[in-house]
Amino acid sequence: MKVLMFGWEFPPHITGGLGTACYGLTRGLAKHNTDVIFVVPKAFGDEDTSKIRLVNASDIEIDTRESIYHDLWKRIEYMEIGSNIIPYISPEEFENRQVIEELEHRKDEKSVLGRKYEFSGKYGTNLFEEVARYALVASAVAASRDYDLIHAHDWLTYPAGIAAKKVSGKPLVVHIHATEFDRSGERVNQQVYDIEREGMMEADKVIAVSNLTRNICIERYGIPAEKIVTVHNAVEPTGKEELQAGRAVKEKIVTFLGRITYQKGPEYFVEAARKVLDRDPNVRFVMAGQGDLLNKMIKRVAKLHMSSKFHFTGFLRGEEVDRMLAMTDVFVMPSVSEPFGIVPLEAMRSNVPVVISKQSGVSEILKYALKVDFWDVNAMADAIYSLLNYKALPEMFKKYGKEEVDNLKWENAAEQVKAVYDSLFK
Amino acid sequence: MRSVCMYFQVHQPYRLRTYRFFDIGADHHYYDDYQNRYLIRRIAEKCYLPANNLLLDLINKHNRKFKVSFSISGVALQQFIEYAPEVITSFQKLAATGNVEFLAETYAHSLVALKSKTEFIRQIKMQVDLINELFGQKPTAFRNTELVYSDEIGEMVNELGFKVMLAEGAKHILGWKSPNFLYNNSYQPNLKVLLRNFRLSDDIAFRFSEQSWSEWPLTAEKYVDWINAVDPKQPVVNLFMDYETFGEHQWKETGIFDFLNDLPGKAFTNSDIIFRTPSELSDLLESVGSIHVPFPASWADEERDLTAWLGNxxxxxxxxxxxxxxxxxxxxxxxxxxxxxxxxxxxxxxxxxxxxxxxxxxxxxxxxxxxxxxxxxxxxxxxxxxxxxxxxxxxxxNPDSPEETIGKAYVNIANSIKKEAKSVENELKKKMAGKINDFNNLLEMSDKELKKVIKDIDADQIAAAIKDLGEEVEERFKKLASPKNRARLEELKNDAVDFTKKKVTEGRKAIFEQWKSFSK
Incomplete structure (x- = not known):
């Protein structure tokens, strides 16, 4: 079986979990005799193409005189970017990017309809423009390749997926890694919502990364339940050596790691920290990450008189994340809404016991984790305290948690995706 | 003639409320009173009361040929007294028929047999006393929590004077043996052991309402046939199960009460079944041999071991x-x-x-x-x-409680040190609040305090300050002074140095200041 797959990013050029998930899935599919043609807006040349054929959309020429493109173009009107749609990116990164994007944006609008178009493949200001152009390219790719079905990841590629389906008549699977509600809470960007909904409506099958996300698709987008299949994400083994980070402080360390935005629930972590410190002063809390709520959190921590025990590290990357996890005793993910949530799995792989919110997709598959409602600060504090003080609990989690995570293989997730593919041909 | 021994377990724990770590040290109430009351009342209405009434009717209807046994945990009885006293009355009525045997168990429905013999014995005695008080019976048969049995537990139970103990007829204990005989403890042959027939017991307790079961629906007639189908040489069938089977695990709608209602009648008409209680059986039957259970076994799950409660x-x-x-x-x-x-x-x-x-x-x-x-x-x-x-x-x-342990002695010492430090502090404060100008007040300080205060004061100033206060005061100050100061004080005295009034005031002031800074 051959799949034409549309993604927005591919390792190593990623800003968040989407590219990593796509990479894992394609490798997993290869083990189930499924070939993938993976189309990205911009290929850099250093991607791992051992298991897939990577198509660089920037290289694709299209003849805009052909009427099919004009029809499509009418459907995909030029769209200005909103401010709230950036999926996996820190605000500071976004700002940096904006400067670059503005320079690039001086291009003539017509270039979108030119023969060739240089995609940035990022999440910049002309994102909608790129999404639209990407859809045009998709139809060109769709017409020229041989494949059995189309698979599109997240809203950025849905117009492409729909266009490809129109051109080829092949079935379409859309994959929901996150919805607009996960990214923006209740203040959704209507354009993005509309694209997401259209993608799911046009698709023959929808894959959601968790039951939580599946329910959002049913309830918020009105997609028929029988059309949506949950396939939980997996994690690629890192092969990294276990880091033995020397800790500089004698206290135990409790860590929050993620964007400091409403959706990640940082304030609940702060409130829980106060409750724990009231009872057990022998703890330090760390909030690692960036986000629009950072200043508010710093103020709140000061107001609660625990600034000497509560630390902000700013944005951590790569090895810094590994080092942070290596010195962590308890990892907390208090997300208000988390379609899946890969970081707790990384923590568990580093032998760190985790507390996760019940409002996260990953809580559906983990046994060796403490699960609390994100708003239940008392339960969260209790969970943290217990992991710090009742040693049988962290010991059990360390003993079995790593094994549990190691068993979440992309090979198995891909098998379920393959089953979805097969169901389209019955 | 075939004996059938029916024993029902009655137990409900005191369920704990959600108890957060910040309640530790602050709130000493642990129980979910609302939930416990609700559950006890609900189970009483669905199971204990109707089932007791039915059993009472059956005993009367069959001219007292029908007999059953109960083991009711102390914590369950305690909750009945608290939340549903009519359940106690209802059991008392059953007790009054003389056809119901009450067994002994641990008061707390605990697994203490695995940990402490003394505590095990204490809890059994509590339970026996309570049963005696409520039902006028002194139990002679024992059953341990969750039917946990081992050779050693049996030995302890024998020591307490019980003549028979109940245990699980697990396959890994019995091997090829049948549970349908009377056995004895392998260390103490005087203690008889009755084993649960798990297949026939679970047919009622677990499978009764299972519609996918090939034998569903189970009728009393069919069930009596099964009992009669057991090899005639095997004298007893032990049906041990949770009492909540009737009306709670198996709802009334499944027909479980009708089944129970029909059971004795069918048993008496179609066969020569006799219902007996554990103590009767231990007197009646001869043991066929000893049973070896080196590791504790229970009646739970497929494994019939302790892993439901211990092990992780x-x-x-x-x-x-x-x-x-x-x-x-x-x-x-x-x-x-x-x-x-x-x-x-x-x-x-x-x-x-x-x-x-x-x-x-x-x-x-x-x-x-x-x-x-x-x-x-x-x-x-x-x-x-x-x-x-x-x-x-x-x-x-309560340091005077009888058995002084080393651990407690430590706690006491630590506390008394803490107390003393506290009292020094308080006294100092009290004095500060009083007349600090009267130097004599200073002299009321304990040696410990005074020593601290004058530690860093110049010896000449001290000597001036205590001028004309007498030999006793002088000696005291000398004693409390630092070695260096002591030498100097000695020297000044030997030289008979006189101090002006001004010097005296200055000296006293210096000590006052020092005192003040300490009490802040």
Whole structure:
């Protein structure tokens, strides 16, 4: 079986979990005799193409005189970017990017309809423009390749997926890694919502990364339940050596790691920290990450008189994340809404016991984790305290948690995706 | 002639409320009173009361040929007294027929047999006394919590004078043997052992309403046929099950009460079945030999071992933490601590921490207040932390309690040091508030305080300050002064140095200032 797959990013050029998930899935599919043609807006040349054929959309020429493109173009009107749609990116990164994007944006609008178009493949200001152009390219790719079905990841590629389906008549699977509600809470960007909904409506099958996300698709987008299949994400083994980070402080360390935005629930972590410190002063809390709520959190921590025990590290990357996890005793993910949530799995792989919110997709598959409602600060504090003080609990989690995570293989997730593919041909 | 021995287990634990770690040391009430009342009332109405009424009718209807036995835990009885006294009355009526035997067990429905013989004996005595008080019977048969039995437990039970004990007829204990005989303990042949026929018991307790079961629906007639189909040489069929089977595990709508209602009638008309109680059987039957159970076995799950309550990291830590308190609690006289000590031992608390049934927990979810074993563990450990603090506090406050232990002595010393430090501090403050200008007040300080105050004062100033205050004061100051100052004081005295009034005032002022700075 051959799949034409549309993604927005591919390792190593990623800003968040989407590219990593796509990479894992394609490798997993290869083990189930499924070939993938993976189309990205911009290929850099250093991607791992051992298991897939990577198509660089920037290289694709299209003849805009052909009427099919004009029809499509009418459907995909030029769209200005909103401010709230950036999926996996820190605000500071976004700002940096904006400067670059503005320079690039001086291009003539017509270039979108030119023969060739240089995609940035990022999440910049002309994102909608790129999404639209990407859809045009998709139809060109769709017409020229041989494949059995189309698979599109997240809203950025849905117009492409729909266009490809129109051109080829092949079935379409859309994959929901996150919805607009996960990214923006209740203040959704209507354009993005509309694209997401259209993608799911046009698709023959929808894959959601968790039951939580599946329910959002049913309830918020009105997609028929029988059309949506949950396939939980997996994690690629890192092969990294276990880091033995020397800790500089004698206290135990409790860590929050993620964007400091409403959706990640940082304030609940702060409130829980106060409750724990009231009872057990022998703890330090760390909030690692960036986000629009950072200043508010710093103020709140000061107001609660625990600034000497509560630390902000700013944005951590790569090895810094590994080092942070290596010195962590308890990892907390208090997300208000988390379609899946890969970081707790990384923590568990580093032998760190985790507390996760019940409002996260990953809580559906983990046994060796403490699960609390994100708003239940008392339960969260209790969970943290217990992991710090009742040693049988962290010991059990360390003993079995790593094994549990190691068993979440992309090979198995891909098998379920393959089953979805097969169901389209019955 | 075939004997049938029916014994029903009645037990409900005191379920714990959600007890957060910040309640530790602050709130000593551990129980979910609302939930406990609700459950006791509900089960009373659905099971205990209707089932008791039915049994009473059956005993009367069949001219007292029908007999049953009960084991009711102390914590269950306690809750009946508290929340549903009519259940006690109803059991008393059954007791009055003379056809009902009440068995002994541990008051707290605990697994203490695995940990402490003394505590095991104490709890059995409590239970026996309560049964005697409520039902006018002194139990002669014993059944341990969850039917946990081993050779050693049997030996202890024999020592307490019981003549028969109930146990699980697990395959791995029996091998090729049949549970349908009377056996005896392998160390103490005087103690007889009755074994549960798990197939016939579970046909009622677990499979009765299972529509996918090939034998469904189960009728009394069919069931009596099965009992009669047992090899005639095997004298007894032991049907042991939870009493909640009737009306609670198996709802009334499944026909479980009709089944029970029909059972004795069918047994008497179609066969020569006789209903007997454990103590009767132990007098009546000859033991066919001893049964070897080197490792404790229970009636739970497929494994019939202890893994439902003990074995995973959480259960073991909780269990050990609890029983590490045994020695200390024994010295405590406080009734509320004594009571909680019992309630916290109920095996149910450990059962909720079991991780065996992550996938299929249906049977075990029953009445389980927790969503996960971790929540059960966390909650229990929080409660236990508070309990442990209370025990320590009580022992610290009651140093004269009979058995002085080394641990307690340490606690006492630590506390008395703390107390002393506190009183020094308080006294100093009190004096500060008073007339600080009167130098004589200074002299009221304890040696310890005074020593501290004059430590850094110049010897000449001290000598000036104490001028004309007499030999005694001089000696005291000399004694408390630093070695260097002491020498200088000696010197000044020998030289008979006189001080002006001004010097005296200055000296006293210096000491005052020092005193002030200390008491801040």
């Amino acid at each position: 990291e959480l259960q073991d830590e909780a269990f050990d933490t609890l029983y590490n308190l045994t020695q200390k609690v024994r010295q405590v006289q406080d009734p509320s601590i004594k009571r909680d000590w019992l309630f916290l031992q109920s095996s149910d608390h450990f059962y909720y921490m079991c991780t065996k049934w992550f996938s299929d927990g249906e049977v075990h979810k029953y009445f389980n207040p927790y969503n996960t074993p971790y929540e059960a563990f966390i909650n229990y450990m929080n409660v236990l932390s508070d309990f442990s603090i209370r025990v320590d506090n009580w022992l610290a406050e």
